[in-house]
Amino acid sequence: MRVTGAVSNYIDERTSISGFVKELGRKVFPDHWSFMIGEVALWCFVIILLSGTFLTFFFQASMTEVVYDGSYTPLKGLSMSAAMDSTLNISFDVRGGLLMRQVHHWAALLFIASIGLHMLRVFFTGAFRKPRELNWLIGFVLFVLAMAEGFTGYSLPDDLLSGNGLRIIDGMVKGVPVIGTWISYLLFGGEFPGTQIVGRLYTLHILLLPAVVVALIGLHMVFLIVHKHTQFPGPGKTNDNVVGYPILPVYGAKMAGTFFLVFGVIVAIASLFAINPIWNYGPYDPSPCRRAHSPTGTSASPTAH
Amino acid sequence: MANEGHGSEVVPVDSSHGVPASPGTLVVAPDAIENPGLPPHRERITDLDPKADRRNERGVSLLFYLSLVFSVLAIVAYFAVPIVPDNPDSVRLNTLFLGLAIALALLTIGVATVHWGKALMASHETVEMRHPTRGRESTRARAVEIFDLANKESGFGRRSLLRNSLIAALVAVPLPAIFLFRDLAPKDNDPAAKLSHTMWKKGTRLTRDPSGTPILAADVTLGSVFHVVPEGLTQEEQENYLEEKAKAAVLLMRLKPEDLQVSPVARPGTTTGSSRTPRSAPTSAARWHSMSSRPTTCSAPATSRSSTSPAKRRSSSAPPSVPCPSCRSRWTAKAT
Numbered sequence: 017m018r019v020t021g022a023v024s025n026y027i028d029e030r031t032s033i034s035g036f037v038k039e040l041g042r043k044v045f046p047d048h049w050s051f052m053i054g055e056v057a058l059w060c061f062v063i064i065l066l067s068g069t070f071l072t073f074f075f076q077a078s079m080t081e082v083v084y085d086g087s088y089t090p091l092k093g094l095s096m097s098a099a100m101d102s103t104l105n106i107s108f109d110v111r112g113g114l115l116m117r118q119v120h121h122w123a124a125l126l127f128i129a130s131i132g133l134h135m136l137r138v139f140f141t142g143a144f145r146k147p148r149e150l151n152w153l154i155g156f157v158l159f160v161l162a163m164a165e166g167f168t169g170y171s172l173p174d175d176l177l178s179g180n181g182l183r184i185i186d187g188m189v190k191g192v193p194v195i196g197t198w199i200s201y202l203l204f205g206g207e208f209p210g211t212q213i214v215g216r217l218y219t220l221h222i223l224l225l226p227a228v229v230v231a232l233i234g235l236h237m238v239f240l241i242v243h244k245h246t247q248f249p250g251p252g253k254t255n256d257n258v259v260g261y262p263i264l265p266v267y268g269a270k271m272a273g274t275f276f277l278v279f280g281v282i283v284a285i286a287s288l289f290a291i292n293p294i295w296n297y298g299p300y301d302p303s304p305c306r307r308a309h310s311p312t313g314t315s316a317s318p319t320a321h
Numbered sequence: 322m323a324n325e326g327h328g329s330e331v332v333p334v335d336s337s338h339g340v341p342a343s344p345g346t347l348v349v350a351p352d353a354i355e356n357p358g359l360p361p362h363r364e365r366i367t368d369l370d371p372k373a374d375r376r377n378e379r380g381v382s383l384l385f386y387l388s389l390v391f392s393v394l395a396i397v398a399y400f401a402v403p404i405v406p407d408n409p410d411s412v413r414l415n416t417l418f419l420g421l422a423i424a425l426a427l428l429t430i431g432v433a434t435v436h437w438g439k440a441l442m443a444s445h446e447t448v449e450m451r452h453p454t455r456g457r458e459s460t461r462a463r464a465v466e467i468f469d470l471a472n473k474e475s476g477f478g479r480r481s482l483l484r485n486s487l488i489a490a491l492v493a494v495p496l497p498a499i500f501l502f503r504d505l506a507p508k509d510n511d512p513a514a515k516l517s518h519t520m521w522k523k524g525t526r527l528t529r530d531p532s533g534t535p536i537l538a539a540d541v542t543l544g545s546v547f548h549v550v551p552e553g554l555t556q557e558e559q560e561n562y563l564e565e566k567a568k569a570a571v572l573l574m575r576l577k578p579e580d581l582q583v584s585p586v587a588r589p590g591t592t593t594g595s596s597r598t599p600r601s602a603p604t605s606a607a608r609w610h611s612m613s614s615r616p617t618t619c620s621a622p623a624t625s626r627s628s629t630s631p632a633k634r635r636s637s638s639a640p641p642s643v644p645c646p647s648c649r650s651r652w653t654a655k656a657t
Binding site: 303 | 356357358359360399403404406407408409412415416417418419420421423424425426427428429430431432433434435436437438439442443444446447448449450451454455502503505506507510512513515516530531548550556561563564566567568570
């Protein structure tokens with residue numbers, strides 16, 4: 017305890033953080049399972065950041081044409097983009113690489129799902145009403161950004177599926193009246209598919225969008241503290257109070273535990289169930305007609321084949 | 322809810338009635354059950370029984386140590402189940418054992434921490450009072466005063482010439498940034514013109530995708546399907562292979578002419594916008610009605626007919642009645 021005291025004193029004399037702890041250290045959290053869904057979304061995002069950072073160390077966001085010479089025999093000798101090649105290397109030549117890819121993908125799916133459920137909870141309990149309208153809007157923007165992250169990430173490996181997804185987007189962009197053709201031309205750096213799009217989506221996927229998401233999550237949390245939690249009615253609960261457990265220590269322990277539980281469940285799913293097996297799809301080619309799709313396959317309509 | 326016979330006593334929320342109600346409540350029942358207050362605190366088994374307390378403590382601690390073991394096992398799995406080059410099965414096992422060990426190391430910490438919080442940490446609920454989100458009246462008054470002062474001292478409201486010229490400058494200042502993005506795409510090109518032309522020309526031979534070998538008309542039997550690219554569209558011969566293929570790939574089906582419901586052919590150049598480009602190459606179908614023993618050639622004009630307005634044609638013609646050999650599940654054969 018003497019060490020803790022000394023460290024706290026050192027920090028407080030330079031930051032006056034004690035005021036922060038005094039105000040928020042015993043902040044009360046009402047206890048209800050439905051309040052956990054938003055927390056799951058938050059932890060999913062942390063897990064996505066961690067696994068995604070690992071992937072960036074190996075992934076090459078380039079569409080330079082290379083000849084595959086990795087461990088996966090069926091694709092050997094095929095020419096593909098460096099993005100696809102490095103994604104295959106992450107999957108077949110980096111120990112734990114496939115695990116991290118699948119953690120990243122499953123966590124992304126759970127992220128979207130938990131945001132959706134969280135929004136349903138907020139909507140059906142009326143927790144979006146005054147004074148929380150702005151936070152509801154921030155949350156909605158976060159939902160849209162999460163889907164944008166999903167789309168940009170889905171397109172990065174430059175496999176057949178992601179190329180088909182991009183083709184659909186290309187069609188939608190070109191369908192914008194008057195400026196559509198030009199927007200598509202600029203986005204792809206020439207005609208579809210070109211050699212630019214993966215690098216550009218990469219910048220959006222790992223820099224611009226995450227920065228905005230982190231900022232908005234921070235704002236979301238600030239508003240949560242300002243407004244305090246909603247709570248379900250019950251004995252002793254009124255409109256003027258919040259009944260629950262203080263963040264230090266009980267609720268903090270539960271939240272930290274939830275992080276490890278969510279992380280553990282995602283890693284367990286990722287180690288047991290394959291997701292987005294790009295080696296089955298092969299590199300992008302505008303014409304092939306395939307039926308194999310991941311559960312998240314976007315181009316499942318017959319007209320897209 | 323009001324009881325039978327007391328329905329008329331349900332009153333609209335109105336501050337004059339002095340009935341406590343939350344904002345947004347439409348009606349309140351005056352005979353609503355009074356809030357009984359917080360229920361008495363109930364002790365948990367770990368509060369009452371020191372033995373149970375010890376048992377739970379040991380259990381949580383055991384889980385933490387188990388987590389440590391699983392973390393070590395994960396490192397062991399990393400080396401013990403390596404990825405063997407050219408052996409995809411080894412990837413599966415590496416992912417499985419490494420993943421499960423890490424998952425268990427995380428889950429044990431999670432379960433232990435939550436259980437510690439629920440069973441062993443102080444269990445008394447606490448109450449915090451809510452306050453209106455808006456600032457205190459004095460704070461708000463001071464904020465208004467500060468804005469007033471800032472306005473007076475800067476002259477922002479009074480010097481409208483300054484203010485308006487500033488707004489004009491701020492509107493203009495991001496404009497160069499928009500132009501800076503022009504070079505995202507190559508210079509001196511008209512995308513619409515480029516998209517209007519494919520590799521198909523009158524007399525271009527039809528070749529197989531992706532081998533590039535010509536298709537003999539005699540091979541095109543009734544009900545057969547070919548993935549077709551124009552001659553010369555191979556990875557070796559064509560520099561912009563994917564770009565050209567995205568525009569020129571064609572799905573060729575041979576059907577009996579009488580099975581077809583031929584729609585009026587759209588004149589090339591009359592389509593606009595997105596419909597000029599095939600949305601997805603394989604949906605465009607090249608059709609022809611006669612065949613000879615010569616290699617098949619394309620009868621489409623410079624702007625491939627197959628690439629004009631597939632949506633229009635689809636709306637008025639019968640759906641393809643032949644199953645694609647490589648995606649049987651998508652199209653079902655129509656019995657004729």
